[in-house]
Amino acid sequence: MSDQGILAVVSGFSGAGKGTLIRAMLDKYHNYALSVSATTRAPREGEEDGREYFFVSREKFQQMIEEEQLIEHAQYVNNYYGTPRQYVFQQMADGKDVILEIEIQGALKIKERFPEALLLFVTPPSADELKRRLIGRGTENLDVIDKRLHRAAAEAEGINSYDYILINDTVERCAEEMHRLIQAQHRKVSANLDFIGQMKSELKAI
Amino acid sequence: MSDQGILAVVSGFSGAGKGTLIRAMLDKYHNYALSVSATTRAPREGEEDGREYFFVSREKFQQMIEEEQLIEHAQYVNNYYGTPRQYVFQQMADGKDVILEIEIQGALKIKERFPEALLLFVTPPSADELKRRLIGRGTENLDVIDKRLHRAAAEAEGINSYDYILINDTVERCAEEMHRLIQAQHRKVSANLDFIGQMKSELKAI
Numbered sequence: 025m026s027d028q029g030i031l032a033v034v035s036g037f038s039g040a041g042k043g044t045l046i047r048a049m050l051d052k053y054h055n056y057a058l059s060v061s062a063t064t065r066a067p068r069e070g071e072e073d074g075r076e077y078f079f080v081s082r083e084k085f086q087q088m089i090e091e092e093q094l095i096e097h098a099q100y101v102n103n104y105y106g107t108p109r110q111y112v113f114q115q116m117a118d119g120k121d122v123i124l125e126i127e128i129q130g131a132l133k134i135k136e137r138f139p140e141a142l143l144l145f146v147t148p149p150s151a152d153e154l155k156r157r158l159i160g161r162g163t164e165n166l167d168v169i170d171k172r173l174h175r176a177a178a179e180a181e182g183i184n185s186y187d188y189i190l191i192n193d194t195v196e197r198c199a200e201e202m203h204r205l206i207q208a209q210h211r212k213v214s215a216n217l218d219f220i221g222q223m224k225s226e227l228k229a230i
Numbered sequence: 231m232s233d234q235g236i237l238a239v240v241s242g243f244s245g246a247g248k249g250t251l252i253r254a255m256l257d258k259y260h261n262y263a264l265s266v267s268a269t270t271r272a273p274r275e276g277e278e279d280g281r282e283y284f285f286v287s288r289e290k291f292q293q294m295i296e297e298e299q300l301i302e303h304a305q306y307v308n309n310y311y312g313t314p315r316q317y318v319f320q321q322m323a324d325g326k327d328v329i330l331e332i333e334i335q336g337a338l339k340i341k342e343r344f345p346e347a348l349l350l351f352v353t354p355p356s357a358d359e360l361k362r363r364l365i366g367r368g369t370e371n372l373d374v375i376d377k378r379l380h381r382a383a384a385e386a387e388g389i390n391s392y393d394y395i396l397i398n399d400t401v402e403r404c405a406e407e408m409h410r411l412i413q414a415q416h417r418k419v420s421a422n423l424d425f426i427g428q429m430k431s432e433l434k435a436i
Contacts, residue, residue, distance in 0.1 A: 145419070150432065151432030151433045173433065177430070180429055184423075184426065186419050188417040188418055189419050189422050189426065190417065204410050204414065211396065212395075213351070213394060219395070220390065220395065223356070223357060223386055226356060226358070227386050230361065230380075
């Protein structure tokens with residue numbers, strides 16, 4: 025019905041399970057394209073350039089900003105993160121729904137520049153559950169976990185700027201819900217102005 | 231998650247199949263309450279007071295307006311139609327999602343007074359298809375059909391004030407889509423302010 029893809033921004037507390045949800049959704053449904061961010065942070069064990077992130081130097085990142093190759097960028101714990109423009113727009117033009125997994129500063133910039141973007145915020149069912157998941161992941165020391173929890177408290181202040189909240193209780197249910205919320209955007213009146221315009225002309229011509 | 235029901239307004243061209251869609255959705259899912267409008271128009275064959283409409287006199291309708299028993303009312307082809315307030319609010323407070331099948335004037339008034347209401351517009355896939363369905367229904371003469379089509383042309387101008395457009399190609403698919411769009415409202419940030427507030431306090435207390 026609408027040919028243009030949806031731009032869906034997924035944010036959420038560290039430990040809320042955004043990555044797992046997105047992978048589950050992309051495994052099941054194939055109309056999505058996952059935007060890969062550029063970052064100046066070092067790769068973690070097992071991460072691959074061009075898959076989790078494009079790992080670039082600070083100089084390269086600066087150049088990308090200057091050449092307007094990024095639709096948003098933000099700083100987070102001394103590193104830069106940004107969304108390369110070309111891939112996103114190309115995929116949307118091809119009718120793919122593009123998923124951006126970015127943090128809250130970036131999400132708000134996207135909404136400012138692209139009001140039709142859909143902003144989803146993923147949260148565990150409670151703060152206690154968030155803490156349990158961060159500890160259970162076992163990849164970070166307690167100091168880092170504590171920092172993340174305090175950061176979460178700050179980030180929570182931004183939730184009200186999002187469109188929908190997704191409570192990640194079980195991956196399968198929540199991934200399905202995320203899919204439905206994104207697909208619903210294709211039925212927005214604003215996504216169907218061509219169809220509506222045609223209907224209007226046809227009705228006038230009867 | 232959110233205890234309050236959703237207020238969903240369903241409009242659409244006469245002949246678009248709104249009534250059939252709503253019945254299909256209510257047959258399948260049971261968290262809905264269908265608001266019954268009051269009207270001054272005469273019952274059609276087979277219509278029952280309190281089921282399709284509350285059929286009332288002009289004097290009674292006037293009294294309902296004066297006593298603020300209606301959340302909206304509008305005139306359509308010399309008759310009045312209105313939505314009784316008490317039933318809608320009671321059902322929503324009980325957590326039911328309330329469906330109002332009303333025409334465009336009424337829908338816009340609802341949106342003005344209740345910005346959180348969800349406005350859905352049902353349309354056949356094309357103007358030609360709309361004409362075919364009106365003729366096929368066989369309950370009206372050609373003069374009435376012609377009037378309806380011209381009315382549809384006027385109504386089409388209002389579609390842009392709706393939130394979503396539903397293309398009624400097959401009843402089952404479209405009723406399912408209507409259900410999903412309404413359920414998505416429960417995930418709106420604005421429908422979850424209590425949960426978000428609690429999450430914020432819990433994170434601050436960690």
